Amino acid sequence: MIPPTFDYLRPTTLDEALRMLPDAGEDAKVLAGGQSLMPLLRLRLAYPDALVDLDRVDELRAIRDDGDAIVIGATATHHQVMHDPLVREHAPLVARATATVADPAVRHRGTFGGSLAHADPAGDLPAVALALDAVMLARSASGGDREIPARDFFVDWMTTALEPDELLTGVRVPKLGAGWGFHYEKFHRTAQAWAIVGVACAVRRVQGAVEDVRIGLTNMGATPVRATAVEERLGGSTLSDGTLREASAYAGEGTEPPSDLHGSSEYRSHLVQVLTRRALNAASAR
């Protein structure tokens, strides 16, 4: 199919992009890698007035060290993120989950920030951002800079807290220091299918006991969600098989998983328990 017509704006600096965005109209869309947007356009499920293409805004691509965190530029590609030494060292969960996104060609174009701003609950990275307590860095021409914690960022199905004139410029991901284990457990029917359920987790243990644990769930509701009931139950535990099994049984608590072509709500509620246990197992084995 053929995309509908739209105006095309191609800023080369962030300031230019921020100036263009309000002028581009209410139905303007930001084009990052386009790997989610282009199919929507081709199927004519979206009719933006204009696309503001961030492809040439080089300053948004960088991945940099920021003390106790790293900042991943919004338009860093998945391919770049997967291979970036800072990400691999300090946010290995991001690297690992990113490697499961789509396929190599899509990962060459698709961007980290684009995936988060797209806010598809079936996407792999929102749950990861949530699990890692990442902070979204937003900027607008009118309101300046804003920091939005991941838990406040994902508002509803494919809806974020970003204002229409606001751009996601980067994502601050706290560094995982020594003692952290992590894993992303993705369950899908075929390699290129969306996750039916995914579980992102990071665990820090001190002398065998859980000091900190974060679990983000993919496709268990209209937004990515944290499995807080499991997190609470695991604090201080030693992650024995019994504890894991017991705690993981609460993974679906408070979630409202969808029913769709690839899985019923009931099945997802079951799967999330199994996958949470497996993810934690894998994380604690690291």
Next chain:
Amino acid sequence: MTEIGQARPRSEDARLVTGRTRWTDNITPAGTLHVAYLRSPHAHARIDRVDVEAAKARPNVVAVLSGADFAAEQGALPCAWQVTEDMKLPAHPPMAVDEVRYVGEPVACVVARDRYSAVDALEDIDVDYTPLPTVVDMERAIEDGADLVHSDLGTNASYTWVFEQGDLDAALRDAPVLLERRFVQQRLIPTAMEPRAVLCEPDGSGPNTDFTLYSATQIPHILRLMLSVVTEIPEHRIRVVAPDVGGGFGSKLQVYGEEVLALLLARRLGRPVKWTESRSEGNMAVHHGRDQIQKVTLAAERDGRIRGLKVELLADMGAYLMLVTPGVPLLGAFMFNGIYKMDAYSFTCTGVFTNKTPTDAYRGAGRPEATFAIERLMDELAAELGVDPVEVRRRNWIAHEEFPFETIAGLTYDTGNYEAATEKALALFEYDKLRAEQNDRRESGDPVQLGIGVSTYTEMCGLAPSRVLGSLSYGAGGWEHASVRVLPTGKVEVVTGSSAHGQGHETAWAQIAADRLGVPFDDVRVLHGDTAVSPKGMDTYGSRSLAVGGVALYRACDKVVDKARTIAAHLLEASEDDLEFSAGRFSVRGVGDAGLSIQEITQAAFAAHNLPDGLEPSLDSDATHDPDNFSFPHGTHLCAVEIDTETGFTKIRKYVAVDDVGNVVNPLIVEGQVHGGLAQGIAQALYEEAVYDADGNLTTTTMADYLVPSAADLPSFTTDRTETPAAGNPLGVKGVGEAGTIASTPAVVNAIVDGLRPFGVRDVPMPCTPERVWNALREGGDR
């Protein structure tokens, strides 16, 4: 070197690996206009009004037409298979006029200067619909008082077709073992990688305009004939070209509305018109496959011997009967008995209309459905009796010394050796070792269980015998044509009516000709897929190309050699009886080196200076082959799956296919056909399903929802062969295009059920998604 049997890499590859391919969409003559179709968003609705004015006013738009504009000239799309005398055959206009009956049916079209403008203008066509009651479920469709897809027919049942042999009542009565099962063959979307495309180029004006229609079709010859019948444009004014065609799997064995409309638009506008389908459009508008509900009853003795089999089918036709829609399930009628002996058999099939995309042939067409049912039943029988599934088959199959064997379904299997194929497969599979592992996993309560599935299949292929097709009321014959032209330089052109779309005819046919004529492989060129080049043919489907078209070529080559022999005898001043022909050279038996090559004889024929009196100066020959019988490939497939009982996820651990496709012309091509067939059969078992919602909307319109497996989802297969030559043709070939698909689906599902039997599971509906496996485990555990 004999060419037949050589694993030659294919000659067609050179253009395909370099992108110098001729897909229909690659061809754009000057002045080409582009067509886009507006399709029904309703499964069933009356069309009250179509307003095209706003669309017409858009820039670059040349014409906007609705069904009413074509009503006088578009005729009805053909169904070539009147399976019963009282079969209900609804009129099927290429473009809907008064009523739409499935989502995706064409309602209007835009013709524009470019594709983008055409698609844009679709949005300005305004159609008023009155929704009508929608028929989605086959079983409900045939209940009394059901809503009707075609109100004028008074019923949703198109036909009921019955076949009975032996005393089934006696077989079922007091049967020591009686198994009743209900299997569902889900609806599939064939998904050839190349979407459909049609280009029609007019030449001239007025009634004597000639039309060249390029189409991504499997059937240029049948298409030409049918286009002529539908549009009343004389057949000799239509040339159909199937250039490079990117796969078909049955989906391009069709006469589509868009092909008819391309012709009508080219006539109306006097310019080339082209339409290329998008995938999401094609998922709705390309015919679908399978979609049957099978109720099967098997009666057997306690020792496992089958007494009889009863098959009751409902087959979803979709909204209309297309080219061979009603006949597809009946191709299975002769295959439900598989390779087994039994005393009684009955088959009943009712074709049912629903408000869904029409179904028609998809790789295997009727035979995978039948094979699935009998092979699932054999595993069920084995489980019921506590016997190994291979053993229960052994007790029932036709022993190799019993061939030729007339089956309960009335076919005569010419040859076969089920014992040999099975032995080979068991050895490659390491059957006993895997059974031991299965046992270990069961005993240790491993969350990952191992399942082993068996499928000992046969199929009828080489779809041809015209008399048989006639007895089944098919609308045409099944012969195939080939001609051989020997050029003055000794090079050879082979013209075949088999129209390849990925099968490698250009290579295999050249091997046959090179072998028979004794000329170098590179001296042979194979021409096909253009009715101006190859005017006679019945095209490619039903694993028929080699067993029918290849044999036609074989015979045509023999005629060339016979003609050459006459000339050689004359020039060598010898009796024809004293001549030997070997490696492309005639020599006189017992007379040293004297002899003539076929190239020398060709030159002699071309010069025609010194030929026997009255002899035509040409070696060119043709042959039309119409076999007496089908051919019957068979084989044994074994599949081991690992089933994650916590998630329901199934992974294929090992797959062994030993096929007997008779003699092999090119083992490389045969192996490739098997691999691809396996992938499609496995995809039916595990991944693919066309899903409709309760309102008749297709929910799997994109490849994101209709899951075609990738390399990462499939295992490496172990394939091997036994070679039992077919008795019915001089090449001894059977056909291989569909075997892998037919055999593999039940092998996989049998493996899954086998793995889950200890949990009380007796069946998992296809596709065996993780959720369905998980559900089966829960329900099994509840029993």
Next chain:
Amino acid sequence: MPRIRVEVDGATYEDEVEPRLLLVHYLRERLGKVGTPVGCDTTNCGACTVLLDGLSAKSCSVLAVQADGRSVTTVEGLAPDGDEHPLQRSFHREHALQCGYCTPGMIMASADLLRENPDPSEDEVREGLEGNLCRCTGYQNIVRAVRSAAAEMRGSEVAS
């Protein structure tokens, strides 16, 4: 309309294009480079895969304007004039194609894979090609062909 300048298979083109023009349609319909086909609308099939600045990309999901100033390599330009790339030879040799519709994309994706990993295992090839669908071959010979080409490109024979 934006004006773009794109290098495709070694030649430079300048054109005015509608912003919404897909790169694959620019290649096919404006440049006549029809070696790259289209197989779906959703980035799933990979038939349209090309190299964009050396990295694989699905040209049906990239706008022509996004290729402005960049270089595109299609299956037509993979090998120098008149020659064939080792992958083109190995796809032929190993019978890694049947209808051939997925082949251009499959070869381009494979070229990208071998750039990153010159000696991939069978599983690595399968995963590396997860974004390219083939309906004919069951992939087995594709995997074999990619590994065979890899061996040739490394200058040694692959152990089977």
